[in-house]
Amino acid sequence: METWNQFITYVGQNGDYIWFQFYRHFLMAAYGVLFAAVISIPLGILIARYGKLSSWVLAFGSIIQTIPALGALAVIMIAFGLGTNTVIITLMLYSILPITQNTYVGMKEVDKTVVEAGYASGMTRFQLLRMVELPLAISVIMAGLRTALVVGIGIAAVGAFVGAGG
Amino acid sequence: MLEFKNVTKVYDGGKTAVKKLNLKINKGEFVCFIGPSGCGKTTTMKMVNRLIDISDGTILVDGKDIKQQDPVQLRRSIGYVIQQIGLMPHMTIKENIVLVGTLLKWPEEKKNERAKELIKLVGLPTEYLDKYPHELSGGQQQRIGVLRALAVNPPLILMDEPFGALDPITRDALQDEFKKLQKELHKTIIFVTHDMDEALKLADRVVIMRDGEVVQADTPEEILRNPANEFVEEFLGKERLIQGRPDVTTVGQIMEGTPITVQENESLKNAISIMRDKHVDSLLVLDQQEKLVGFIDIEIINLNYKKATLVNEVMEKEFLYVEKDSLLRDTVHKILRRGVKYVPVVDEEKKLVGIVTRATLANLVYDTIWGDGFDVEEHVDLEIAK
Numbered sequence: 150m151e152t153w154n155q156f157i158t159y160v161g162q163n164g165d166y167i168w169f170q171f172y173r174h175f176l177m178a179a180y181g182v183l184f185a186a187v188i189s190i191p192l193g194i195l196i197a198r199y200g201k202l203s204s205w206v207l208a209f210g211s212i213i214q215t216i217p218a219l220g221a222l223a224v225i226m227i228a229f230g231l232g233t234n235t236v237i238i239t240l241m242l243y244s245i246l247p248i249t250q251n252t253y254v255g256m257k258e259v260d261k262t263v264v265e266a267g268y269a270s271g272m273t274r275f276q277l278l279r280m281v282e283l284p285l286a287i288s289v290i291m292a293g294l295r296t297a298l299v300v301g302i303g304i305a306a307v308g309a310f311v312g313a314g315g
Numbered sequence: 316m317l318e319f320k321n322v323t324k325v326y327d328g329g330k331t332a333v334k335k336l337n338l339k340i341n342k343g344e345f346v347c348f349i350g351p352s353g354c355g356k357t358t359t360m361k362m363v364n365r366l367i368d369i370s371d372g373t374i375l376v377d378g379k380d381i382k383q384q385d386p387v388q389l390r391r392s393i394g395y396v397i398q399q400i401g402l403m404p405h406m407t408i409k410e411n412i413v414l415v416g417t418l419l420k421w422p423e424e425k426k427n428e429r430a431k432e433l434i435k436l437v438g439l440p441t442e443y444l445d446k447y448p449h450e451l452s453g454g455q456q457q458r459i460g461v462l463r464a465l466a467v468n469p470p471l472i473l474m475d476e477p478f479g480a481l482d483p484i485t486r487d488a489l490q491d492e493f494k495k496l497q498k499e500l501h502k503t504i505i506f507v508t509h510d511m512d513e514a515l516k517l518a519d520r521v522v523i524m525r526d527g528e529v530v531q532a533d534t535p536e537e538i539l540r541n542p543a544n545e546f547v548e549e550f551l552g553k554e555r556l557i558q559g560r561p562d563v564t565t566v567g568q569i570m571e572g573t574p575i576t577v578q579e580n581e582s583l584k585n586a587i588s589i590m591r592d593k594h595v596d597s598l599l600v601l602d603q604q605e606k607l608v609g610f611i612d613i614e615i616i617n618l619n620y621k622k623a624t625l626v627n628e629v630m631e632k633e634f635l636y637v638e639k640d641s642l643l644r645d646t647v648h649k650i651l652r653r654g655v656k657y658v659p660v661v662d663e664e665k666k667l668v669g670i671v672t673r674a675t676l677a678n679l680v681y682d683t684i685w686g687d688g689f690d691v692e693e694h695v696d697l698e699i700a701k
């Protein structure tokens with residue numbers, strides 16, 4: 150009960166501050182995921198089309214994923230100094246794998262016969278991507294973005310250690 | 316229209332799928348490619364619209380070498396029905412049908428109009444245009460797959476086992492529908508199948524392939540009469556070779572002339588007395604122009620006697636019929652496969668001209684075995700054709 154009361158008091162006194170920090174975390178995570186998406190979605194599409202690269206790219210992604218967040222932050226901090234940027238870059242690194250992976254899976258899961266029908270109907274590669282593959286893969290890609298965001302918010306909390314606030 | 320000159324395809328792994336194929340297909344011709352699995356049918360077809368590159372030789376469409384043409388434009392100008400239907404699951408039926416129109420940037424109105432026109436062609440209601448593919452049955456989806464290939468009215472259509480995945484009855488119905496459609500549309504059609512019955516039924520010319528080579532290319536009658544070699548004979552099967560004779564007989568030649576009928580605006584009471592007088596359990600219903608519009612039988616009357624008074628209120632409008640110049644072979648098939656007792660025969664205007672019953676067929680068999688003069692009709696309890 151004691152702790153609970155303390156918590157209530159704390160929230161009562163620092164409400165604005167908590168909201169502000171929450172917002173900051175969320176924003177950092179969102180930026181990280183967004184930048185990662187800009188790289189990862191095209192990357193995912195690319196490796197889904199040219200199969201040979203896929204195992205390499207995905208393996209490399211998993212390696213990044215296994216580095217402890219704190220360690221990664223420390224290394225990146227050496228390059229970029231203290232502050233928000235370091236956290237966003239770290240976030241981005243951690244988001245690349247889930248987004249790339251989901252884009253890859255989403256694209257691969259599009260029914261081959263539907264793609265063939267698209268080609269046979271006379272679609273260009275770009276039309277095929279825009280009219281068939283992306284619409285059919287979008288739910289899986291979105292799931293990837295969501296995973297990345299959840300992971301990202303966690304990492305943003307660790308970011309407090311490198312002076313990104315929170 | 317379409318010409319293969321020494322066309323050869325060697326896949327990357329060194330597998331030769333098609334060997335020096337030479338074939339000329341005329342405008343408006345319906346050609347069936349048939350052969351065992353892996354003999355190169357799909358490969359041949361895909362080379363035509365450049366889904367697969369030719370290794371050697373040339374293919375001419377309308378006299379023009381396809382290698383000189385832009386593959387995307389080429390594909391838009393050739394209809395293609397793929398082996399597994401492949402409708403776009405996220406697009407409505409309408410969008411699926413007019414897909415090529417969308418690629419060619421047709422205005423919205425033109426697409427709407429064309430979609431409506433086409434869906435009527437296969438007897439589906441226009442409300443289906445707003446549905447999604449998963450809401451349709453396999454047979455309906457396959458119809459849409461065919462319509463997609465017809466959408467921008469291409470003169471040449473490639474069809475890769477379009478009815479392969481369907482149950483025999485649906486397949487049979489679609490084949491009939493499609494054959495009728497073809498008569499109206501006069502397309503040049505290449506049709507791949509490995510069902511010999513299908514090929515013999517639909518094709519103007521059957522091309523039999525083995526290991527990437529053409530073994531025989533001829534009309535169905537000629538193939539049945541003079542199979543090129545043992546492989547073809549085996550492929551046809553003994554039964555068909557024996558059946559080979561009636562293959563050129565038309566229904567009109569053997570049908571019985573005077574089916575028992577009733578006008579659609581007669582009362583049910585009169586219908587019953589006709590049945591009683593003529594000792595039949597089913598009547599064919601005609602309209603004022605003597606066109607066949609349905610049938611009525613004892614069971615239907617029994618169920619509806621209290622509710623209705625006129626024949627056309629209760630008659631069954633869905634029924635099987637054949638045209639008088641269709642081949643006997645197909646009709647026999649229908650009677651046997653669908654388990655019906657008789658098939659009415661109509662002319663081009665759907666006017667009733669005769670009927671084929673199981674008794675007719677039995678007579679035919681007796682005739683061929685014992686010569687004329689053996690009347691079995693009296694022994695068969697199906698007397699609608701008396």
Ligand SMILES: Nc1ncnc2c1ncn2[C@@H]1O[C@H](COP(=O)(O)OP(=O)(O)OP(=O)(O)O)[C@@H](O)[C@H]1O
Nearest residue numbers: 326328330332351352353354355356357358359509
């Ligand atoms: N992409 C490919 N790479 C290598 N070999 C192939 C490829 N596609 C087909 N083949 C081979 O080429 C041959 C002909 O294949 P094809 O698909 O044309 O057969 P098909 O006559 O359509 O058979 P089916 O009736 O089973 O559809 C087969 O032996 C097949 O294994």
Ligand SMILES: [Mg+2]
Nearest residue numbers: 356357398475
């Ligand atoms: Mg095939």
